[in-house]
Amino acid sequence: MKDEMKDVKDRRLNILVIDRKVKAEVTLPVYNSTSDFDFNFGDHEVRAKLILDSKTIRKVFHEVDPKENPSVNFYFQHDLCQITTNAETLKCVTTFRKDTAEVFDVYSDRDGLTFDYKSAFIKRLRYATNNSIQVSLSMNDVGILSAQFRFVKIDRNHAHVEFFANPMEIAIGM
Known part of the structure; x- marks a missing residue:
């Protein structure tokens, strides 16, 4: 696994798994956490x-x-x-x-x-x-x-x- 840091808004986690002749590669977006612990529901209070x-x-x-x-x-x-x-x-x-x-x-x-x-x-x-x-x-x-x-x-x-x-x-x- 490799955490690739391109930009703060465009972080990706690359996962590469190789098992004998099978190779699987997955790239997942990763979001930066914020310190805002009390989630805001948006329109609902x-x-x-x-x-x-x-x-x-x-x-x-x-x-x-x-x-x-x-x-x-x-x-x-x-x-x-x-x-x-x-x-x-x-x-x-x-x-x-x-x-x-x-x-x-x-x-x-x-x-x-x-x-x-x-x-x-x-x-x-x-x-x-x-x-x-x-x-x-x-x-x-x-x-x-x-x-x-x-x-x-x-x-x-x-x-x-x-x-x-x-x-x-x-x-x-x-």
């Missing part, structure tokens, strides 16, 4: 946001069982976020308050905002927390979840990965 330490949310993602509970509920007030999973025998509620050491920010533009997402997707987010140091969960005005994972800063470069999820029901007229 952010209605609720939770930024916290990744090891804290990892425990919550680990406890989600898609077989027992089909959805995970996020409930926001101006200074707290509650994540709820319901099963037939057990209901688990985890509360994140703004004034704790593990939570960097909790935002809600009004009290009582509720968002539901498929638990199978939320469970998979656990793997992204293994190498990340910080997690940002943002919901826009139609309920789309933006889950961003910031990784350790290496050689003055920031890196993060972002996943999007649609809500169980589209929030209309929030």
Whole structure:
């Protein structure tokens, strides 16, 4: 693999694989990351946001069982976020308050905002927390979840990965 730097806007990663008589060459565009961790949804404004330490949310993602509970509920007030999973025998509620050491920010533009997402997707987010140091969960005005994972800063470069999820029901007229 070779990272070819032509121009800041036109970076390419060249991958060459040779196996006996077969040769495969792939060139992929590479984009420079920015330090803007709070993704802007464009025309849709952010209605609720939770930024916290990744090891804290990892425990919550680990406890989600898609077989027992089909959805995970996020409930926001101006200074707290509650994540709820319901099963037939057990209901688990985890509360994140703004004034704790593990939570960097909790935002809600009004009290009582509720968002539901498929638990199978939320469970998979656990793997992204293994190498990340910080997690940002943002919901826009139609309920789309933006889950961003910031990784350790290496050689003055920031890196993060972002996943999007649609809500169980589209929030209309929030």
